[in-house]
Amino acid sequence: MSRVNENYLKLPGSYLFSTIGRKVREYSETHPEKKIIRLGIGDVTQPLAPAIIEALHSAVDEMAKPETFRGYAPDLGYEFLRNAIAKNDYQARGCQIAADEIFVSDGAKSDSANIQEVFSADSRIAVCDPVYPVYVDSNVMAGRAGDYDAAKQIWSNVIYMPCTAENGFAPEFPMETPDLIYLCFPNNPTGAAITKAQLQDWVDYANKCGAVIIYDAAYEAYISEENIPHSIYECEGARTCAIELRSFSKNAGFTGVRLGFTVIPKELKCGEVSLHSLWARRHGTKYNGAPYIVQRAGEAVYSEAGKAQLKAQVAYYMNNARYIYQGLKEVGYTVSGGVNAPYIWLKAPNGMTSWEFFDCLLERVNVVGTPGSGFGPHGETYFRLTAFGSYENTVEAVERIKSLQL
Numbered sequence: 001m002s003r004v005n006e007n008y009l010k011l012p013g014s015y016l017f018s019t020i021g022r023k024v025r026e027y028s029e030t031h032p033e034k035k036i037i038r039l040g041i042g043d044v045t046q047p048l049a050p051a052i053i054e055a056l057h058s059a060v061d062e063m064a065k066p067e068t069f070r071g072y073a074p075d076l077g078y079e080f081l082r083n084a085i086a087k088n089d090y091q092a093r094g095c096q097i098a099a100d101e102i103f104v105s106d107g108a109k110s111d112s113a114n115i116q117e118v119f120s121a122d123s124r125i126a127v128c129d130p131v132y133p134v135y136v137d138s139n140v141m142a143g144r145a146g147d148y149d150a151a152k153q154i155w156s157n158v159i160y161m162p163c164t165a166e167n168g169f170a171p172e173f174p175m176e177t178p179d180l181i182y183l184c185f186p187n188n189p190t191g192a193a194i195t196k197a198q199l200q201d202w203v204d205y206a207n208k209c210g211a212v213i214i215y216d217a218a219y220e221a222y223i224s225e226e227n228i229p230h231s232i233y234e235c236e237g238a239r240t241c242a243i244e245l246r247s248f249s250k251n252a253g254f255t256g257v258r259l260g261f262t263v264i265p266k267e268l269k270c271g272e273v274s275l276h277s278l279w280a281r282r283h284g285t286k287y288n289g290a291p292y293i294v295q296r297a298g299e300a301v302y303s304e305a306g307k308a309q310l311k312a313q314v315a316y317y318m319n320n321a322r323y324i325y326q327g328l329k330e331v332g333y334t335v336s337g338g339v340n341a342p343y344i345w346l347k348a349p350n351g352m353t354s355w356e357f358f359d360c361l362l363e364r365v366n367v368v369g370t371p372g373s374g375f376g377p378h379g380e381t382y383f384r385l386t387a388f389g390s391y392e393n394t395v396e397a398v399e400r401i402k403s404l405q406l
């Protein structure tokens with residue numbers, strides 16, 4: 001008789017952004033006349049840059065001719081893209097990452113969910129709290145998280161590293177020693193960043209205790225300050241303790257196109273086993289490669305025209321971030337983030353819970369954000385707004401929130 005993976009049954013509710021989507025859909029069905037502004041999920045709104053569109057068109061044309069048609073892509077990624085990534089994202093920043101240490105995929109969400117598969121079932125994971133829910137949920141599905149305490153909203157076998165206003169939303173070393181440490185900087189959801197010296201401390205800590213850091217750098221393109229690292233491989237010793245996840249979604253608007261990559265240095269070992277070889281084995285078995293057309297679009301991100309156009313796109317979103325930050329601060333909200341990340345993290349006013357504030361904004365001013373508690377217990381009473389809307393909608397959303405006079 002077939003039986004399900006019972007770990008799935010332990011997951012509370014639905015995925016955060018599915019719950020939000022459902023609530024907004026329901027509201028909109030009962031209030032079809034209302035114009036809802038969505039600053040919830042971090043989904044981009046600006047069209048793909050011209051250099052990317054041009055690369056897509058020309059790759060599509062190649063697929064139309066027998067002499068240039070491509071079938072299965074190499075499972076680890078085309079050389080042209082892996083070379084462009086190694087050169088531009090790493091070697092140009094002084095990081096010793098080679099093209100064959102890069103594994104091209106359909107995005108950082110899948111990689112961040114799948115990477116845990118190559119580690120033992122009894123590994124202890126440490127996560128920031130609040131945290132991008134995929135890291136925890138994927139470990140729950142794999143049976144690594146223990147049992148859920150609904151009252152405290154925590155898993156018995158997960159080590160939580162609170163990120164609070166008091167510690168500048170930067171995690172501190174946990175009391176218990178983890179095997180895997182998930183870090184995301186610039187951070188989703190708080191929008192906080194850590195300095196190179198702080199990240200170096202984490203690298204030293206991981207090397208000392210034999211842990212692996214899974215470093216999600218999906219938002220690195222939004223860094224505006226000098227001393228903030230764009231990659232964990234800027235730190236000494238990271239090649240022996242860190243895996244890095246990257247996305248084309250936020251820097252190049254590929255949320256609907258799908259492209260990302262994972263970096264695993266050849267020196268990175270678990271005991272005597274190379275994680276690079278394990279991940280290559282997994283990729284080869286479970287993945288047939290990102291589409292050729294999409295990888296050509298990814299290559300265009302690194303062209304001179306692509307770089308200039310995407311710099312302007314990031315600046316556009318960061319202008320929104322500043323607008324939200326300043327607008328809400330002016331009327332007395334406690335706000336952070338938005339300087340090195342496209343997320344603004346604010347305190348729900350008047351002691352409201354995160355979901356109370358969510359309902360208040362949706363129902364009273366038709367603005368959608370993300371309740372902080374959806375990211376973990378230390379997110380309770382916080383709220384996240386994204387800067388990925390259009391400028392016009394962002395301005396209108398801020399004016400509507402200001403009009404609430406809470």
Ligand code: MLT
Nearest residue numbers: 040041042043109132188
């Ligand atoms: C978010 O809103 O947290 C992100 O857009 C989710 C994601 O990147 O998958």
